[in-house]
Amino acid sequence: MNRNRRIVQFISILGFIFLYVPIISLIIFSFNNSKLVSVWSGFSTKWYFALLQNEQIIEAAKLSVFIAAFSATISLILGTLAAIALSRYRSFRGKSLLSGMVSAPLIMPDVITGLSLLLLFVTLRSLIGWPAQMGAVTIIIAHISFGMAFVAIIVQSRLLHFDKSLEEAAKDLGAKPLRVFFDITLPIISPALISGWLLAFTLSFDDLVIASFVTGPGASTLPIVIFSKIRLGITPEINALATIIIVLVAIFATLAMLQMKKIPE
Amino acid sequence: MRNFIRQRERAISLKLGKKLVIYIPLFWLLLFFLVPFLIVTKISLSQITYGRPPYLPMFEWSKDNLLTIKLYFGNFFLLFSDSLYINAYLNSLKIAALSTFFTLLIGYPMAYFIARADEKIRNILLLLVILPFWSSFLLRVYAWIGLLKNNGIINNILLNMGIIDSPIKMLNTDFALYIGIVYSYLPFMILPLYANLVRLDEKLLEAARDLGAKPLALFFTIILPLSMPGIIAGSMLVFIPAIGEYIIPSLLGGSDSLMIGRILWDEFSANRDWPVASALAVAMLTIIILPLILFKNAQKKEVAIDE
Amino acid sequence: MQTKIIANKYYDNNQSDNNHSLAADTKPWNDKNAKPFVRIKNISKVFGNVAALDNVSLDIYKSELFCLLGKSGSGKSTLLRILAGFEKSSTGIIEIDGQNMENIEPYERPINMMFQSYALFPHMNVEQNIAYGLKRSGMKKAEISQNVEQLLSLIKMEGYNRRKPHQLSGGQRQRVALARALARKPKLLLLDEPLGALDKKLRQETQFELINIQETLGITFIVVTHDQEEAMSLATRIGVMEEGTIAQVGEPREIYEYPATRFVADFVGSINMFEGKVIKNEAADLRINSPELDVNIHVANNIACALGQTLWFAIRPEKITLQKEKPKKRSNFAKGIVEEIIYLGDVSNYRILLNSKKRINVTRPNISRDEKEKISWDEEIYAVWHENSGVVLAS
Numbered sequence: 001m002n003r004n005r006r007i008v009q010f011i012s013i014l015g016f017i018f019l020y021v022p023i024i025s026l027i028i029f030s031f032n033n034s035k036l037v038s039v040w041s042g043f044s045t046k047w048y049f050a051l052l053q054n055e056q057i058i059e060a061a062k063l064s065v066f067i068a069a070f071s072a073t074i075s076l077i078l079g080t081l082a083a084i085a086l087s088r089y090r091s092f093r094g095k096s097l098l099s100g101m102v103s104a105p106l107i108m109p110d111v112i113t114g115l116s117l118l119l120l121f122v123t124l125r126s127l128i129g130w131p132a133q134m135g136a137v138t139i140i141i142a143h144i145s146f147g148m149a150f151v152a153i154i155v156q157s158r159l160l161h162f163d164k165s166l167e168e169a170a171k172d173l174g175a176k177p178l179r180v181f182f183d184i185t186l187p188i189i190s191p192a193l194i195s196g197w198l199l200a201f202t203l204s205f206d207d208l209v210i211a212s213f214v215t216g217p218g219a220s221t222l223p224i225v226i227f228s229k230i231r232l233g234i235t236p237e238i239n240a241l242a243t244i245i246i247v248l249v250a251i252f253a254t255l256a257m258l259q260m261k262k263i264p265e
Numbered sequence: 266m267r268n269f270i271r272q273r274e275r276a277i278s279l280k281l282g283k284k285l286v287i288y289i290p291l292f293w294l295l296l297f298f299l300v301p302f303l304i305v306t307k308i309s310l311s312q313i314t315y316g317r318p319p320y321l322p323m324f325e326w327s328k329d330n331l332l333t334i335k336l337y338f339g340n341f342f343l344l345f346s347d348s349l350y351i352n353a354y355l356n357s358l359k360i361a362a363l364s365t366f367f368t369l370l371i372g373y374p375m376a377y378f379i380a381r382a383d384e385k386i387r388n389i390l391l392l393l394v395i396l397p398f399w400s401s402f403l404l405r406v407y408a409w410i411g412l413l414k415n416n417g418i419i420n421n422i423l424l425n426m427g428i429i430d431s432p433i434k435m436l437n438t439d440f441a442l443y444i445g446i447v448y449s450y451l452p453f454m455i456l457p458l459y460a461n462l463v464r465l466d467e468k469l470l471e472a473a474r475d476l477g478a479k480p481l482a483l484f485f486t487i488i489l490p491l492s493m494p495g496i497i498a499g500s501m502l503v504f505i506p507a508i509g510e511y512i513i514p515s516l517l518g519g520s521d522s523l524m525i526g527r528i529l530w531d532e533f534s535a536n537r538d539w540p541v542a543s544a545l546a547v548a549m550l551t552i553i554i555l556p557l558i559l560f561k562n563a564q565k566k567e568v569a570i571d572e
Numbered sequence: 573m574q575t576k577i578i579a580n581k582y583y584d585n586n587q588s589d590n591n592h593s594l595a596a597d598t599k600p601w602n603d604k605n606a607k608p609f610v611r612i613k614n615i616s617k618v619f620g621n622v623a624a625l626d627n628v629s630l631d632i633y634k635s636e637l638f639c640l641l642g643k644s645g646s647g648k649s650t651l652l653r654i655l656a657g658f659e660k661s662s663t664g665i666i667e668i669d670g671q672n673m674e675n676i677e678p679y680e681r682p683i684n685m686m687f688q689s690y691a692l693f694p695h696m697n698v699e700q701n702i703a704y705g706l707k708r709s710g711m712k713k714a715e716i717s718q719n720v721e722q723l724l725s726l727i728k729m730e731g732y733n734r735r736k737p738h739q740l741s742g743g744q745r746q747r748v749a750l751a752r753a754l755a756r757k758p759k760l761l762l763l764d765e766p767l768g769a770l771d772k773k774l775r776q777e778t779q780f781e782l783i784n785i786q787e788t789l790g791i792t793f794i795v796v797t798h799d800q801e802e803a804m805s806l807a808t809r810i811g812v813m814e815e816g817t818i819a820q821v822g823e824p825r826e827i828y829e830y831p832a833t834r835f836v837a838d839f840v841g842s843i844n845m846f847e848g849k850v851i852k853n854e855a856a857d858l859r860i861n862s863p864e865l866d867v868n869i870h871v872a873n874n875i876a877c878a879l880g881q882t883l884w885f886a887i888r889p890e891k892i893t894l895q896k897e898k899p900k901k902r903s904n905f906a907k908g909i910v911e912e913i914i915y916l917g918d919v920s921n922y923r924i925l926l927n928s929k930k931r932i933n934v935t936r937p938n939i940s941r942d943e944k945e946k947i948s949w950d951e952e953i954y955a956v957w958h959e960n961s962g963v964v965l966a967s
Binding site for chain 2: 004007008009011012014015016018019020021022023025026029036039078079081082084085089092094097098100101102103104105106107108109110111112115116117119120123141142144145148149152198202205206208209213223226227230231234238239241242245246249250252253254257
Binding site: 188 | 689709753
């Protein structure tokens with residue numbers, strides 16, 4: 001037994017090293033003095049300054065944050081509605097259709113989603129003249145379509161574990177349906193809402209493939225810019241950018257984790 | 266009477282509210298998820314042309330006011346006749362299957378280790394798994410370029426230690442491709458497995474041990490069967506997106522490692538052959554549907570266990 | 573006693589007409605002119621094609637502590653949920669204090685419920701939980717906090733205002749749930765398995781507290797339980813439910829001593845049952861011949877039945893005596909062998925195997941510490957009962 005446990009432990013430690021070696025190497029070489037990202041030649045923060053002066057990247061980052069925040073918010077609303085419909089209403093027309101469409105985007109390859117949405121937009125344009133141009137709007141619509149699916153799955157699983165007598169108790173104590181929702185349901189599912197929003201934000205902020213399909217002139221998101229730079233070769237500026245993103249994510253994730261602990265089951 | 270009217274008003278507003286809750290998301294997904302697939306299917310049956318849009322219409326009113334429907338199966342014939350596409354398909358399947366296997370091999374012990382760890386450490390370990398998943402996918406793939414290329418970190422270290430004389434070519438090989446996929450999708454394997462294993466009742470293991478099960482028997486007769494839904498869910502979460510993967514093969518894979526996702530993209534953007542790209546998408550979907558159903562069932566089972 | 577005073581104070585301040593309790597000797601259900609407080613008329617509830625409730629009618633009087641007793645799936649919880657307004661009945665009417673409850677939403681009913689899971693809001697502290705219902709009725713802040721303090725002292729939990737539900741013990745949660753349900757001064761309080769989640773010792777203490785609070789506040793309680801002991805010790809009356817119908821309604825003693833059906837006899841307490849045919853039915857002389865017994869059963873009262881009809885004679889284990897010598901009378905005994913003796917301290921249970929291979933149970937109090945007339949295993953013995961000790965059941 002002990003030997004088996006050691007093997008499991010050994011593989012796990014190797015696994016964690018595997019997960020973190022690339023990330024740590026990214027961070028280390030973001031402080032490298034030389035332009036090479038594989039040979040150390042002294043500490044420097046110059047790539048961070050270079051990054052901050054790179055207008056193309058800064059603009060792309062702003063656009064990506066805007067698109068991600070906007071689409072995550074709409075995803076949150078639509079996904080929560082879908083979750084309520086699926087977990088609270090016993091049966092309605094299109095329930096199995098809705099439940100299928102909610103879980104499909106979870107594993108749909110990006111190339112298919114991207115291609116199909118682009119073809120939809122092209123068809124729509126030839127039919128009704130909208131959208132006149134591909135750009136931020138079409139990217140936002142595309143991101144909502146998969147973001148809401150993730151929100152719906154998370155919120156749905158929280159609602160399924162929800163003790164319904166809590167809502168009944170509030171009703172029993174004189175609260176009307178809308179009041180019950182805001183007093184009881186919403187606070188209790190709020191951790192799920194927060195993680196759903198964060199997930200939708202991250203997926204949107206991270207998306208390259210779908211955005212590449214449905215983007216248009218002047219709407220280059222951060223991943224599109226990074227990808228075009230990487231194809232030209234690696235540069236420490238990208239390492240600096242990666243470091244900033246990783247540090248931000250780590251801070252947010254830790255805060256979220258601590259916050260979760262405060263909220264009892 | 267007043268009571269009755271109030272009652273009716275309330276019933277109507279409740280019904281309206283319920284309808285909005287159901288039909289807003291349903292409508293959105295119909296328009297932006299299901300309809301696009303129908304369009305893809307339609308275009309996959311159209312003929313390519315030079316113009317905008319670059320395909321011929323399927324429905325046409327002929328001179329004598331007859332609606333003619335032109336179905337063009339040439340795109341699908343092309344997929345089966347040109348070995349480029351068939352090879353890409355088989356290659357994608359192979360790479361996705363093998364990567365899923367490797368991911369399971371590393372992910373299962375990790376998930377088990379986390380699930381059985383002390384509660385305080387468990388949350389930290391879980392955070393360590395989730396953290397890379399939240400940070401940029403693209404940048405994590407990018408990190409491997411720096412590690413794997415000829416004058417990259419790994420080769421430099423090996424050269425300095427005198428283990429090798431000349432750099433090993435790792436970047437742009439199948440090896441790099443596998444590393445990239447396993448690395449990127451590892452959290453997707455660990456998380457559902459962990460969610461399953463953490464619920465595994467310790468008393469079942471004690472009971473099995475009490476009845477004489479040795480460690481290996483314990484694993485194969487109790488732990489493995491009970492964690493099957495988690496294994497299936499995790500495997501599908503790796504296998505399906507890996508089939509259509511575009512970023513990893515184009516950054517880490519060699520020019521000869523053909524995967525459908527990449528070919529679809531090339532057909533679409535470089536060749537501007539929308540009908541063939543659509544046919545590729547339709548064909549890709551058909552191999553995904555079976556695993557998709559498996560995944561759904563595994564999810565249902567998980568929910569059933571939860572309740 | 574302390575509880576009583578505080579409770580009276582709480583209710584005096586706010587509600588003057590409701591602070592008299594049900595005197596022990598008034599039994600409105602025996603008074604034909606008494607007006608029922610809760611009227612349940614012909615209630616049915618169908619889920620899919622299963623009838624959870626089948627034409628249930630029941631009258632409950634003011635200040636009663638009424639227990640709905642039944643197994644899970646008997647429909648008792650469904651009835652409670654219909655009273656609270658969470659489920660709509662398929663047919664039938666519910667009236668509370670003369671008011672028809674149809675089309676009245678749960679949040680408008682003068683009823684409150686204590687949930688089986690307590691349903692304390694996990695994100696609110698004790699004070700916020702108790703105050704929730706008061707806030708909904710638009711009470712002023714100062715008044716709310718005054719009410720909360722009084723309720724906290726009623727449940728003996730002063731100073732727990734800021735605790736969150738997960739920081740409380742099971743018994744404390746139960747009390748907070750009770751206080752929360754009482755806060756709105758409902759006309760009717762519904763309690764769904766109120767003691768189910770507590771351990772045995774705590775359950776007994778809480779039982780008395782519950783009765784105490786109910787008696788002093790004078791609110792009508794309807795308690796759902798599957799535990800017959802709990803029903804016996806709490807209730808003014810019990811309604812035994814079976815498969816969506818009310819099998820019998822009566823005071824605890826009535827239910828136990830005069831069960832109306834075999835189901836009730838068997839469900840409440842333990843009982844020995846003999847199946848037989850009527851061979852004589854005259855004034856104060858009913859005779860039943862049972863193939864399970866060597867001699868006839870003789871009962872000193874009559875029921876409406878025909879000669880030759882199949883009846884059941886039911887008798888409680890403690891109403892049978894055991895003796896070694898053959899009784900002189902020609903009926904109401906059985907000969908058998910002691911098969912098993914279970915010593916329980918205050919009493920011992922004997923299992924007797926009769927000649928007919930039927931087994932009966934007999935309970936004897938252990939009067940002396942070392943019994944002179946000791947009965948032992950495998951001994952031949954006579955089980956004897958009095959002609960007034962059992963009941964005859966037609967169904």
